[in-house]
Amino acid sequence: MRGESSVLHLDLDAFFAAVEQRDKPSLRGRPVVVGGTGGRGVVATASYEARRYGVRSAMSTREARARCPHAAFLGGRFPAYREASRAVMAVLRAASPLVEPLSLDEAFVDLAASEDPALASLEVPAVTEYAELLRARVAEATDGLTCSVGVATSKFMAKVASDLDKPDGLVVVAPGTERELLRPMSVTVIPGVGPATAERLRRVGVQTVAQLEEVSEEELVRLVGTAHGTSLFHLARAQDDRAVVAEREAKSVSVEGTYDSDLSDLRLMEHLLVRQSAAVATRLGKAGLSGRTISIKVRLHDFTTTSRSSTLPSPTDDPAVIARVVRALLAELAAGVDTGPALRGGVRLLGVGVSGLADWVQDDLFAGLAEDTPEDAREGAEEPQELPEPPRARPTGWSPGADVVHDEHGRGWVWGSGRGVVTVRFETRESPAGPVRSFAVDDPALHRWQPEVADDPDGTEHVTEHGTEDVTEPG
DNA sequence: TCTGGGGTCCTAGGACCC
DNA sequence: TCTGGGGTCCTAGGACCC
Numbered sequence A: 001m002r003g004e005s006s007v008l009h010l011d012l013d014a015f016f017a018a019v020e021q022r023d024k025p026s027l028r029g030r031p032v033v034v035g036g037t038g039g040r041g042v043v044a045t046a047s048y049e050a051r052r053y054g055v056r057s058a059m060s061t062r063e064a065r066a067r068c069p070h071a072a073f074l075g076g077r078f079p080a081y082r083e084a085s086r087a088v089m090a091v092l093r094a095a096s097p098l099v100e101p102l103s104l105d106e107a108f109v110d111l112a113a114s115e116d117p118a119l120a121s122l123e124v125p126a127v128t129e130y131a132e133l134l135r136a137r138v139a140e141a142t143d144g145l146t147c148s149v150g151v152a153t154s155k156f157m158a159k160v161a162s163d164l165d166k167p168d169g170l171v172v173v174a175p176g177t178e179r180e181l182l183r184p185m186s187v188t189v190i191p192g193v194g195p196a197t198a199e200r201l202r203r204v205g206v207q208t209v210a211q212l213e214e215v216s217e218e219e220l221v222r223l224v225g226t227a228h229g230t231s232l233f234h235l236a237r238a239q240d241d242r243a244v245v246a247e248r249e250a251k252s253v254s255v256e257g258t259y260d261s262d263l264s265d266l267r268l269m270e271h272l273l274v275r276q277s278a279a280v281a282t283r284l285g286k287a288g289l290s291g292r293t294i295s296i297k298v299r300l301h302d303f304t305t306t307s308r309s310s311t312l313p314s315p316t317d318d319p320a321v322i323a324r325v326v327r328a329l330l331a332e333l334a335a336g337v338d339t340g341p342a343l344r345g346g347v348r349l350l351g352v353g354v355s356g357l358a359d360w361v362q363d364d365l366f367a368g369l370a371e372d373t374p375e376d377a378r379e380g381a382e383e384p385q386e387l388p389e390p391p392r393a394r395p396t397g398w399s400p401g402a403d404v405v406h407d408e409h410g411r412g413w414v415w416g417s418g419r420g421v422v423t424v425r426f427e428t429r430e431s432p433a434g435p436v437r438s439f440a441v442d443d444p445a446l447h448r449w450q451p452e453v454a455d456d457p458d459g460t461e462h463v464t465e466h467g468t469e470d471v472t473e474p475g
Numbered sequence B, C: 001t002c003t004g005g006g007g008t009c010c011t012a013g014g015a016c017c018c
Helices: A015-023 A061-067 A078-095 A124-141 A155-162 A178-182 A195-203 A209-213 A217-224 A226-236 A266-287 A319-335 A339-344 A365-371 A375-382
Strands: A007-012 A032-035 A043-046 A072-074 A099-103 A106-110 A147-152 A170-172 A252-263 A290-300 A305-316 A347-358 A412-415 A421-431 A434-441
Touching: A007 A078, A007 A124, A007 A155, A015 A032, A015 A043, A015 A078, A032 A061, A043 A061, A061 A072, A078 A099, A078 A106, A078 A124, A124 A147, A124 A170, A147 A155, A155 A170, A155 A178, A195 A217, A209 A226, A217 A226, A252 A266, A252 A290, A266 A290, A266 A319, A266 A339, A266 A347, A290 A319, A290 A339, A305 A319, A305 A347, A319 A339, A319 A347
Parallel strands: A032 A072, A147 A170
Antiparallel strands: A007 A106, A007 A147, A032 A043, A099 A106, A252 A347, A290 A305, A290 A347, A412 A421, A421 A434
């Protein structure tokens, strides 16, 4: 917490809906709802006219239609929102080099780093005047969009303040007045306190910040865990030293989709996941990123959500590699004793994500792999007789398209990532495109294998993950 | 036909290494 | 051979945010 009110939080009012009303005069003064318009859509933004009918963000579009049937329901024009956002961020960056965008419509600005001569000092009157100037500049740069601004001695208090006079308002919290402002408020003003945490606190009689102040740090840690508990303890006292950070690197890239009716056909799910893999790869490529961990997400008809992930030895942005891993992860779920039947019972959402991002793309897969091949994998490759006993258990799943190596006994193998070798059974089918090989993983405890394998330009089967020469198929 | 899509952070357990 | 702890990586799930 600083001595001056120099952290500014800006929040554009009903942003998506406001852009629509700005661009389409016929919508001005009317209720506008932007969000998913399909059967399972939710509201992203409701204009203030629509909020009067009880329409709220995250509400299902179905319910919003029931509450306000005469509203304009729009699917959203993200390029327009991005452009408006860019104009706002440019205004803020002209005010201070330290701008931290939180989303398209929100940002922190560190006024202590400002070199704008229009900011006379960090005293409350000067900061108030300057914040009004910024609001005017935002309106001018965006052809009339309004915003709400809070200025305080910390990020937390600035964000609380920007919420106090919405829409089109400004609140500057004078240094030293934070706690009296906070005490009567609900604990839900604290970032990180959502429905689950609020309920836990309510059960021990805590609903306001004043009541939260009475709880010891140890008790809070016991209630909600170490990180959350200590953070809650300090935020209750308006203690917040988080810096405004201009550049934050992306940690993951994902694509997901909810379908209007539940899916039960595994081949269709695979098709959709592979399409999402390509979309993720495209976005990675455009951003110059690649990642090692590939995940799929599956939400069932009853909204339970499961995920599977697999970490490769080196980062990739290759749609073929991502798709291959994704297919294997789906096969793993389909083979699961619990997850398999659940999958066929109806899936409402599928998603693909890549995390463990690096800001570089490996040019030569083989070059990188040669250097850090795990010793045990090499040994396994050279001494196939030490592989596990042939399986007795029933195959737990089939993973079309994965590459398989066989040993001299005619058994098929797929190689793990530094974890030894996984036993599989395989079969080859004839298809118009040539032989198609599938394999089954026989040991459920081992089946989280790493199917990082090269494309197959010369028609031989080989595994690139731990050094290719060792594991080229004989003949 | 309740409940989007894009993220971040945290926790807990197991594997593995020293 | 037994006991043990610390650190890191990985996976799955959950809470939360806009």
